[in-house]
Amino acid sequence: MVRVARAPYFFAMIVRDELSLRRVWPQVWKRLAFLLAFDLAVAISYSLFDLEWIGQPIPLAMVGAALSLFLAFRNNSAYDRWWEARTLWGALVNTSRTLARQALTLVDDPKGNTTTGAQCHVALVELQIAYVHALRCHLRKQNPFPELQTLLPREVVEKLRVEKNVPAALLLSMGKVLKKLFQAGRLDSIRLTQLDSTLVDLCNVQGGCERIKNTPLPRQYEVFPRMLVAMYCVMLPIGLVGTLGLITPIASTLVSFIFILLETIGRDLEAPFENAVHDTPLTSLSNTIELNLRQHLGEQELPTEVRAVHGFVY
Amino acid sequence: MRPLELLFPIDFTELDFRAIPFVAQLVDALHAHLTLMHVHGDGDDAALAAERLTSFFAEADRYPNSERILARGALVDRVVRQCATAPVDLLLLPASEGVWLPRPGHSSLRLQLLEATRLPVWTMGPNANVTRLHLPTKNVACWIDLKAKSHPQLPFAIEYAESLGAQLHLLSALPELTIPVLYDEKIPLHPETAADLLRAEAQQGLTRSAKVAVAEADTRKSRHRLVQQCNADVIFVPQAERPLFDWFGARPSWFHETACPVVMVPKEPRQRSWSLSKRPNEAAALLRAS
Incomplete structure (x- = not known):
């Protein structure tokens, strides 16, 4: 038995070049099994029991082409959401680094011998680390406090417990730190404006993520593709059995698999913050931010590397 | 109040990932001590298994009381050994993806661990409402x-x-x-x-x-x-009986289909209760003695 030590962080991969079928299979097998049974029934009835009225000339190519267009349109919309989520988190990585750099380079040292608030600029970077983790938990609907307990002082965490929107409360705390630095004369109004505009960028990233999270794809995009794919898959053996006979179940199930897979991919992508293996790799990205910021602070103990598990990085 | 000792044997299934909000909530609410354990086969690459283990639920490394254990061998044996050598109150075992096909002679891993460790088992079926797992109970x-x-x-x-x-x-x-x-x-x-x-x-x-x-x-x-x-938000049930029908794996237990997670308690648990109000040393001694 090995107690696993925390490994040094190098770089995280988003996805590996492998996709195990066992991740897809649980979502599609029930429908495929039903369709295979139906296809078999149609093929056997037509070929062995001479029920020729079962085979009907259905314009499968035309219907299939129309359905493909519809699915492609819906999958594009879903992919746009997924990609926007990833872009927003990319922006969060950059903005966090900018904020840390500004806090560590633009804030003057305390004047005279006073030590009060000497570490305010460091606290700002630590609040930013906490903010990133809190935003991840907020989007994934996960309790952030076990993590925040080790990142922030106990009394700050207790105050945050009453907040409905913990990352927004942390942004406010950062704003208050800036105010304190300005009042202490360690920031002039130009640098204050610069730092505040970085906080505005963070707020915009959070707003974008919340928009994706709280506004699902219109329900028509959920219901109709599923219904139309089901109808098409049922029509397939009826249209094919006249030409393919007993081979119909193989061809029909294969084509059905493609359409069902397309429909499933769209559903997976449309919700990028759902705490599933298919969503945006928030844990990895927030660890990247923490690593960068802690290195800016000159710390030696760095977070654990987040690597892909079975081809997925979480 | 002493912390609840959680043991989460993981196999990186989708439901393992989906159980994370519940674990985070429990750690916060009961100041629970979390142990993430992965048991890999004899022929598997230990370095790769360690890498996967550290990457799963990476945020748990920041929790005040958490550790990761990597072990080699048979899952049930290693988990039983872990439960015998360290205090464990609750096993976290989300259900695996059901195949819904008859599996003659199949015995659920959760049931095996329940019988072997005589500890309560937290589980979650595929119908569990995962959007509620993060909410306070x-x-x-x-x-x-x-x-x-x-x-x-x-x-x-x-x-x-x-x-x-x-x-x-x-x-x-x-x-x-x-x-x-x-x-x-x-x-x-x-x-x-x-x-x-x-x-x-x-x-x-x-x-x-x-x-x-x-x-x-x-x-x-x-x-x-x-x-x-x-x-x-959670339901406690007694250890499931296994009628002949279930032996063929044709139908899961009723609570497997509920929308809330389930804590299954063995017929003869190691302890009558967790004794969370007792001091840590006293409670650990009680658990070891049992």
Whole structure:
């Protein structure tokens, strides 16, 4: 038995070049099994029991082409959401680094011998680390406090417990730190404006993520593709059995698999913050931010590397 | 109050990932100590397994009380050995993806671990409402079988509800009328009598009285309706019986289909309850002694 030590962080991969079928299979097998049974029934009835009225000339190519267009349109919309989520988190990585750099380079040292608030600029970077983790938990609907307990002082965490929107409360705390630095004369109004505009960028990233999270794809995009794919898959053996006979179940199930897979991919992508293996790799990205910021602070103990598990990085 | 000791044996399934919000919530609410354990096969690459283990639920490294354990060998043996050498209160075992096809002779891993460790097992079926897992527990349900002679799940449910300040709901259903049931004077045959009996069972250890609901017929549908009506966040159930039908793996237990997670308590648990109010050393000694 090995107690696993925390490994040094190098770089995280988003996805590996492998996709195990066992991740897809649980979502599609029930429908495929039903369709295979139906296809078999149609093929056997037509070929062995001479029920020729079962085979009907259905314009499968035309219907299939129309359905493909519809699915492609819906999958594009879903992919746009997924990609926007990833872009927003990319922006969060950059903005966090900018904020840390500004806090560590633009804030003057305390004047005279006073030590009060000497570490305010460091606290700002630590609040930013906490903010990133809190935003991840907020989007994934996960309790952030076990993590925040080790990142922030106990009394700050207790105050945050009453907040409905913990990352927004942390942004406010950062704003208050800036105010304190300005009042202490360690920031002039130009640098204050610069730092505040970085906080505005963070707020915009959070707003974008919340928009994706709280506004699902219109329900028509959920219901109709599923219904139309089901109808098409049922029509397939009826249209094919006249030409393919007993081979119909193989061809029909294969084509059905493609359409069902397309429909499933769209559903997976449309919700990028759902705490599933298919969503945006928030844990990895927030660890990247923490690593960068802690290195800016000159710390030696760095977070654990987040690597892909079975081809997925979480 | 001592922390609840959680052991989460992981195999990186999708439901393992989906259970994370519940684990985070439990760690926060009960200051639980979390151990993530991965057991890999003899032929597997240990370095790769270690890498996967450190990457799973990476945020747990920031939790005040958490550790990761990598072991090689048979899963059940290693988990049993871990439970024997370290204090463990609750095993976290989300269900695997069901194939819904008959699996003759298949024995559920959760049931094997339940019997081997005699510890309560937290589990979550594929129908669990994962969007509610992060919410604080407000309603704890406990299923009572009126025909059973003892209810080992009840003390755990009471303690869990009390620790979290949640409302306890006792749920049951009148048994089917058979000759042994009719001749057993202890089995109530009226909903009111059954409700009184359940209230009496749960009197000890509760600061606020339990709510009781008894269905008139013991069917899957009525059980699910009761769970739904009390808005349960978690339900405590006794160890599942395995009738012949289940041996063929044709149908999962009723609680496997509920929308809330389930804590399954063995027939003869190692301890009558978790004793969370006791001091850590005292409670650990009790657990080791048992």
